[in-house]
Every structure is written in C-alpha cells, then in structure tokens.
Amino acid sequence: MTPDTIIVFSAGTIPYEESGRTRWRTTTYDNTDAFGTLGGRDRVEAAALLAKKYPDAYIVTTSRRVTGELPAQAEVYAGEVASLGVARERIIEETESINAGTQVQEAVRLATEKGWKKLVFVLSGFQIPRVRAFYEQTKSNIVVDFVSSESVLAAADPAFVERFAEIKRTAAYQTRLTSEARGLAAIKAGTYQSAPPEDKRER
Secondary structure, eight states, X not given: OOOSEEEXXXXXXXXXXXXXXXXXXXXXXXXXXXXEEOOHHHHHHHHHHHXXXXXXXXXXXXXXXXXXXXXXXXXXXXXXXXXXXXXXXXXXXXXXXXXXXXXXXXXXXXXXXXXXXXXXXXXXXXXXXXXXXXXXXXXXXXXXXXXXXHHHHHHHOTHHHHHHHHHHTSHHHHHHHHHHXXXXXXXXXXXXXXXXXXXXXXX
C-alpha cells in the first residue's frame, strides 16, 4: 500500500540542558513512565525511513503534553524527523491529541478533512493491538496499515534485531507488555479510562 500520509504516534519527550538552555528530545527505550518503556526515537527514525520510501506522503507528528507544557510533543518529533532529511513542508504537527486514543481520533479527523484515503500508523509493536482497537471504534473506512517502528528499523539494519532483543528482555519492556494487555482488555470490556497525567510523566 502506498499511503497518503504517515502518522507518527508520539511516545513522550524528555528535557535536557544544552548551553544553559532547556531543550527537548524524544524518548528512548531507557526512558519509562508508569506503564513501562517508551521508545519514541525509534518511531522518528522509522518515520524518516518510510518518508524516503514514500516520497509523496505527508508525515503527521502527534500530540501535545497532557500537562500543557511546551513544546508540544508534535513539535519535538517534527524537528527530529526533519533533522533526518525529511522536508519541513511535508510535515504536519497535530497538537490536539494527548494520548493514543485521541491520536487515533485526530488522525481520522485530519484524514477526513484532507481527503486522505490510506494511512500508515507508525508506533511500537507493543502498542499496535490497543491502537487497532481504538481505530476499530471509529468505524472509519480509511485504510490503515499498522507498522511497528522496530520492523522498519530491522529491515534497514539487521544489527538492530540483536539490540532490540536485549530491550525486550528488560523489566521495563515486560511492564509495558503487561500494561498494553490490560489496556486492550479494558477497551474490549468498555471500561477503558485514560491514565492520569502523573502516570504519563516520562523519566
């Protein structure tokens, strides 16, 4: 499938100091929240690779911080995608969503508004079942391909497979798998509730 647009699901941002100023970057698998590992940088790198594969596709980076802090996650992700060679005019920053569920809703809204018929959702493999469940709830007829960042990176660099195998053995990754399974079950049961901001705090 050749997508109209690549949607990059955010996975948090982290502040750091540089030359006396606070700057922000995407998370790595070493960063966590209350639900386990994050891994936003891999999504950036995967999105950049897919942008080269599909040169006519737009790239949408997603989300603002649930606490309202600036910069929005979408802005940080957009900057990193652009730094990997993707033209800024191809990148759209979606700053209304605050979590995976609203990222799906905003992706569908944007696609409907702009007439996009085919989307690629770029996210971590552990998140795909839950995001697919959110998408099914929208009843949209937009075609969506759910692509894990790790599958894209493994195809581009075989050495990534071994590095990712080590990540999967970490306690933080296993915590994320448990959290995702619990979230998926809650969606199916109709009892899902968004996490409070303190649980989403990256560290």
